[in-house]
Amino acid sequence: MNISELAKELGFSVSTVSRVLSGNAEKYRISRKTVEKVQEAAEAFQVTPDPIGAGLRRGKMGIVGLLVPDITNPFFSQLARAIELKLRSSGVAVQLCNSAEDSSTEISLLGKMLTRRLDGMIIAPVGTESEALRSMIQDSSMPIVLVDRPLPGTKAPSVSLENRNAGRLAAQQLLAAGHTLIGCLRGAPGSESDRERFEGTRDALRAAGIDPESLVVAGSGYSREESLSASALILRRPDRPTGIVTLSGQGILGALETARELKLTIPDQLSIVAFDEQPWSPLIEPPITTIAQPVDQMANRVVELLNRNMQKSSKDENSDRETNESYFFDALLMERSSVGSPS
């Protein structure tokens, strides 16, 4: 049963029922009696306004899209959980998409979602530089917020880690312990955040009076295979680094697997600082020193930005498209036992 049938049943007009059921009774000064009657009947007959009808009328369905490279990555699943929770509290649903860390999949998914008339989009862009993505964002009139990886030169506001400082912080752990030959396992060197983290580690070396070119670098992706082969590249060298920084959340897996293959003990033969806190980081032997992201705070900021933009774009058509706010959060150092003095 829909609201017009309910209205007929009650002898009221659709408008009245609609007003009551969509919580605008006050606004239209519907009499207390009527409100009660309608609510009771709605309850009894299990009637709720059909969101598709309402959506058509309003031009919105109360859904925002969330496009992540891989929901399986703990960072993104935590993000998703926090975002969903926050949005739900304002009656907005989250539609999920995985771009599989693939830039062209990302583009085509974004295209589809743009078409679906969502209220807005939250995008964690795939690392690779993508002119196509940039221009889609630019051309679209949909409120979009970027997260995790800023995309310079777009109007979309972004929320991410203070990556350069974070990279510095990571390297400093190793330097402070006395390491001089350091490995760096990158994620996707094309992405802004990876680049920033990388520059940060170089900064730290420089500040310690070590030639940043001495950094042993490898890595070109987030998959198990890629991080594994990159780890091997770094750790199988004759002049093997005594410490390693993994710049992506997945990287630690490759580093651990390789260390295991080479029977390197941690931290005696290899010190590790890993980006992204994982539930198991503190629990394994030895507990891993990590650079954590304040995920929940970041999620909240994302939602705030999105809400602001959704209001803007619905009220003011020619909203200032150039504002491009970027927010950066400080990384958290979780100091544990995977860093020791070089042997």
Added chain:
Amino acid sequence: MNISELAKELGFSVSTVSRVLSGNAEKYRISRKTVEKVQEAAEAFQVTPDPIGAGLRRGKMGIVGLLVPDITNPFFSQLARAIELKLRSSGVAVQLCNSAEDSSTEISLLGKMLTRRLDGMIIAPVGTESEALRSMIQDSSMPIVLVDRPLPGTKAPSVSLENRNAGRLAAQQLLAAGHTLIGCLRGAPGSESDRERFEGTRDALRAAGIDPESLVVAGSGYSREESLSASALILRRPDRPTGIVTLSGQGILGALETARELKLTIPDQLSIVAFDEQPWSPLIEPPITTIAQPVDQMANRVVELLNRNMQKSSKDENSDRETNESYFFDALLMERSSVGSPS
């Protein structure tokens, strides 16, 4: 621009444009020429049929809801990824909800989603027995598929692990290594799957001629705190078990943390068999023996069932509601080094 404006622009009727743009040109034998013109223009003007309008007409928006206890749990995030991928290929989007392992949250979320006129729902029920959930499913006309945890006595088909065998398999690892005093860390004892796994471990003990009552049991939830305190209960006993089975994916975290606190070496002082494969299970020291679930296959089956039900419920109104198919998948044993002989 919408399709009727496009139609006017081109001098065609809305119907024609609609038919072309929704891929029914063949069906209505639209002339090749017209099709081309329309498609070109649609491309040029960036016109796609508004899904809300279409949704209103069809009564469906091409969205299925996915309700999981916690997207942060690797099992569920893998499931979500696989489900999303499969559904996407048939043009269906996934709407995500976290019930936060809370039964009443689950109910209210399900209520909301039922209201949102989704095409269907995939639910991984929270463990606790819930009459409310059962009856909501029973009363709803929406196609629903259950996953991970079957809910006996509902019409909804379900996909889950062959839990009892899996429990047996887990315990057998310990028994085969010679353990006789075994601990069992349960997840949510209220859930069907937990109960089955538990019964399985008891089966195994019995089969080995050991009194199942000797099993040292604890555990009543999935949170870090709960699994931690349960682990402590098991491992801090004077007659500490020499081996432990963790029945939930999260359990291993509690067990590891407690083992670490007590400075128990694995597997020398404590052998572990853990339910659910995690990316890091094989990589830590020692690699953990796990009982893995064939997540992707399970996801595929879920989607097949959902599709079947969606077709049924749209064609045949009084579809046989009693079919209640349940599918069970065999667990995979990942034998590694966390099981040794008791000291």
Added chain:
DNA sequence: ATGAAAGCGCTAACAG
């Protein structure tokens, strides 16, 4: 304080 009526954008039955 309430009702009537005009669409929102689309699809599909019906009509050529």
Added chain:
DNA sequence: CTGTTAGCGCTTTCAT
């Protein structure tokens, strides 16, 4: 092969 038309269910202006 293509056009006309009648809604799908709702919100909201306008009218009272």
